Amino acid sequence: MSQENGHKNNSHYDWDALMHDGLAHRSLYTDPAIFELEMVKVFGGSWTFLGHESEIAKPNDFISRRLGLRPLIITRDRDGKVHALMNRCSHRGATVCRLPSGSAKFFTCPYHGWGYTNQGELISVPGEGAYGEEYKRSDYNLAHLPRVDSYRGFIFGTLNPEVGPLLEWLAGARPLLDQWLDRYPGTEIVVRSSAQRLVIRANWKMIYDNAGDGYHPAYSHQSLLEIAADRYGPEYDMQYFGKSSTDPDDSPLYVQSLGNGHTFLDQRPEMHADSAWQRQRPQPSREAYENSLKSRVGEEEARELLEVAIGSGMNLTIFPNLLIVGNQLQVLEPLAVDRAQVNWYGTTLSGVPDEINVLRMRTQEDFPALGDVDDNANFEACQAGLAIPEMEWVDISRHLRTRREKIDAQGIITGPVTDDLHMRSYYKEWKRLMSADLKLTVER
Amino acid sequence: MARAAKSRQLPAPSLYLDDRYYERLVQISRGWLAAGEAASADLQNMCERLLFKEARLIDDGEFEQWLDLYSRDCAYWIPAEYPPGDPRWEVSQEFNDRRRLEDRVARLRTGHAYSQIPPTRTAHLLSNVEVVAAGPDELRARTSFAIHTYRMEVYRTLAGWCGYILIREDGIWKIQVKQINMIDADQGQENNSFFL
Numbered sequence: 001m002s003q004e005n006g007h008k009n010n011s012h013y014d015w016d017a018l019m020h021d022g023l024a025h026r027s028l029y030t031d032p033a034i035f036e037l038e039m040v041k042v043f044g045g046s047w048t049f050l051g052h053e054s055e056i057a058k059p060n061d062f063i064s065r066r067l068g069l070r071p072l073i074i075t076r077d078r079d080g081k082v083h084a085l086m087n088r089c090s091h092r093g094a095t096v097c098r099l100p101s102g103s104a105k106f107f108t109c110p111y112h113g114w115g116y117t118n119q120g121e122l123i124s125v126p127g128e129g130a131y132g133e134e135y136k137r138s139d140y141n142l143a144h145l146p147r148v149d150s151y152r153g154f155i156f157g158t159l160n161p162e163v164g165p166l167l168e169w170l171a172g173a174r175p176l177l178d179q180w181l182d183r184y185p186g187t188e189i190v191v192r193s194s195a196q197r198l199v200i201r202a203n204w205k206m207i208y209d210n211a212g213d214g215y216h217p218a219y220s221h222q223s224l225l226e227i228a229a230d231r232y233g234p235e236y237d238m239q240y241f242g243k244s245s246t247d248p249d250d251s252p253l254y255v256q257s258l259g260n261g262h263t264f265l266d267q268r269p270e271m272h273a274d275s276a277w278q279r280q281r282p283q284p285s286r287e288a289y290e291n292s293l294k295s296r297v298g299e300e301e302a303r304e305l306l307e308v309a310i311g312s313g314m315n316l317t318i319f320p321n322l323l324i325v326g327n328q329l330q331v332l333e334p335l336a337v338d339r340a341q342v343n344w345y346g347t348t349l350s351g352v353p354d355e356i357n358v359l360r361m362r363t364q365e366d367f368p369a370l371g372d373v374d375d376n377a378n379f380e381a382c383q384a385g386l387a388i389p390e391m392e393w394v395d396i397s398r399h400l401r402t403r404r405e406k407i408d409a410q411g412i413i414t415g416p417v418t419d420d421l422h423m424r425s426y427y428k429e430w431k432r433l434m435s436a437d438l439k440l441t442v443e444r
Numbered sequence: 445m446a447r448a449a450k451s452r453q454l455p456a457p458s459l460y461l462d463d464r465y466y467e468r469l470v471q472i473s474r475g476w477l478a479a480g481e482a483a484s485a486d487l488q489n490m491c492e493r494l495l496f497k498e499a500r501l502i503d504d505g506e507f508e509q510w511l512d513l514y515s516r517d518c519a520y521w522i523p524a525e526y527p528p529g530d531p532r533w534e535v536s537q538e539f540n541d542r543r544r545l546e547d548r549v550a551r552l553r554t555g556h557a558y559s560q561i562p563p564t565r566t567a568h569l570l571s572n573v574e575v576v577a578a579g580p581d582e583l584r585a586r587t588s589f590a591i592h593t594y595r596m597e598v599y600r601t602l603a604g605w606c607g608y609i610l611i612r613e614d615g616i617w618k619i620q621v622k623q624i625n626m627i628d629a630d631q632g633q634e635n636n637s638f639f640l
Contacts, residue, residue, distance in 0.1 A: 100630070194524045194534035199632035201598075222556040227547055231455060282455075284519075284541035288462035341632040346535030358466075358532045362539060369538045370551060373559035373637035 212422025
C-alpha cells in the first residue's frame with residue numbers, strides 16, 4: 001500500500017529569481033518556510049544518505065537516523081535485509097524506538113503496546129477486536145521508504161518512487177567513492193558509532209557551502225597553518241592552501257562538479273604528492289605506534305600502511321547530506337532554519353594492524369577539534385549577518401566568468417580550487433528539487 | 445602565511461602514549477576510584493587545591509600556567525561516548541597528548557583562532573571531590589563539575605564528572621590524566637573550543 005504525502009508541494013517561490021548569475025538570496029538561509037519545504041523535498045525527493053552498513057553489521061541491529069526532520073529506524077532483519085522504517089507508531093504517532101542504536105527483533109510502542117517486527121510488520125495490538133470489522137492489521141504496519149538501496153555499504157533512501165537507480169544518481173561521484181574505499185587493497189571501511197557531533201546556530205547549507213570551498217582555508221584556518229609553520233615547519237599540514245608566493249588557483253588542486261549536485265575538491269596532488277604521513281602535523285601516539293608498527297611489519301610495509309592512517313585528501317560531497325572528508329563521514333542533520341548538527345563519524349579499516357586504526361582515531365579528531373570550530377564560528381557569523389533584510393545577496397560567483405572551468409565528455413566540470421563551482425552545482429540540483437512537483441510516498 | 449623559516453626545536457615526540465598507556469587508562473576509566481584507599485586528609489587537601497587552581501587558570505585564560513600543571517606524559521581526554529569506551533577504537537571529542545595541548549594553546553595565542561575571538565568566558569564549579577591513593581606517587585580523583593559559559597550572547601552550562609590521575613613528577617604533584625565526562629558526551633556540542 002502506498003500513501004501520498006499531504007505536504008504542500010508547490011509554493012509561491014520564484015526560485016530563478018532567488019538564485020541566478022552567481023547570487024543566492026539570503027532567504028534561502030533565513031526563511032523558515034523555505035526550510036520546511038527543503039526538509040520535505042530536498043531531503044526525501046531524491047536519494048539521501050541514511051547510514052553505513054557496517055553500523056548495522058549483524059542481523060537485528062538498528063540505528064536511529066533522520067531524513068530531513070523525519071525520524072527513521074534503519075534496521076537489518078534476521079535475513080540481513082536493510083529496511084528504512086518511519087519511527088512513528090501508526091496509532092498515535094509516538095516514536096517506537098528511542099535509542100540511538102542497538103539490537104532488536106521487535107519495537108513495541110510504550111504508549112498503548114502496539115508491537116512491530118524490525119521489518120515494520122505490525123504483529124500485536126492489545127484489544128484488537130475494538131477496531132471493528134473493516135480493520136486490517138497490515139494497514140497499520142510501520143511505514144517505510146519506498147526505495148532503499150546501497151552502494152558498497154553506503155545506504156541511501158528516498159520517498160520518491162520515481163527516481164532513477166542509485167548508481168545512475170551517484171554519477172561522477174561513484175568512481176571517486178571507489179577511490180576513497182580502495183585506498184588500501186584488501187581492506188573494508190568500518191564506520192564507528194562514535195562521532196564528533198557539533199551543533200551550529202546557522203542554516204545547514206552554511207556547512208554544505210563550505211564543503212567544496214578551497215578559498216577559505218588560508219584565512220579561516222590561519223591559526224592552524226600558523227602553528228604548523230611555527231612549531232613544525234613549512235611542509236606541515238595544509239599550508240599549500242595559503243602559500244603567499246603562489247596563487248592556489250595555479251596549484252594542482254582543483255574542484256569538480258560531478259552531476260546531480262555532487263562535487264569534489266582534490267587535495268591529493270599536494271597532500272599525497274609525496275607522503276601525507278610526513279607532512280601530517282603530528283597526532284598523539286604518533287611515534288609510539290609508528291615504532292611499534294615498524295618493528296612488527298618492517299620499514300617498507302609500515303611506510304605504506306602509515307599513509308592510510310592519514311586523511312584521504314579527498315573532499316567528496318554527495319548531495320544533500322554526505323560529506324566525505326579525510327577518513328570521516330561528515331553527515332549533516334538540519335534541525336531548524338538557523339540550527340544544524342554535523343556528525344563526524346570516525347572510520348577504521350578492517351584487516352590492517354591495530355596501530356593504524358589507533359592513529360586513524362587520533363588523526364580524525366584533529367581537524368574537527370582544531371579547525372572545524374573556526375569554520376563553525378564563521379557560519380554562525382554569516383547567519384548573523386544575513387539577518388539584514390536590506391542586504392539581499394550572497395555571492396557565489398567566483399570563477400563564474402573567468403573561463404577557467406573545463407567540461408569533459410562525461411559532463412564533469414573541473415575548475416580552479418577556489419572556484420565557487422561546488423555551490424553553483426549543488427544549488428542547481430537544489431533548485432530542481434524545490435521546483436519539482438514531487439509525489440512523495442511511504443509504503444506499508 | 446609568509447613566515448620566515450626560523451630555527452625550531454620540534455616538540456617532544458609522543459613516545460609515551462603507547463598501548464600500555466591506553467590499556468591502563470581504559471582499566472582505570474572503568475572504575476576511577478576502584479584502586480587504593482581514601483587518601484589522607486593532607487593529600488586530599490593538596491589534590492583539591494591543585495584541581496581548583498587548574499580550574500581557575502582556565503577561567504582566567506592563563507593557559508601556559510595551566511599547562512604547567514600537567515605532567516610531561518599527560519593526556520587530556522573528552523570522550524564522545526557515555527560511559528566512555530576504549531579511545532583506541534572510538535573517536536573522542538578530543539584526545540590530546542602533551543604535544544597537542546601545546547598546539548592548542550599556541551593556536552589560541554595566534555590571534556587568528558576565530559572560534560575564540562572573542563573568547564568564551566567560563567566559570568568552573570568543582571564539587572564532590574573524592575581522592576584515593578593508588579601508590580606513594582599516584583592519586584586518583586573524581587569530581588563533579590558544572591562549567592557555565594558565555595560567548596557572544598550565548599549562555600550555556602556544561603555538566604558531568606571528571607576523572608584525574610595525579611602523579612609526582614620530579615617531586616611535584618602534576619596532573620597526568622584528565623578525563624572529562626560530559627553527561628551529554630554523545631550528543632551534539634556547541635562551541636567548546638576552549639579548555640573544559
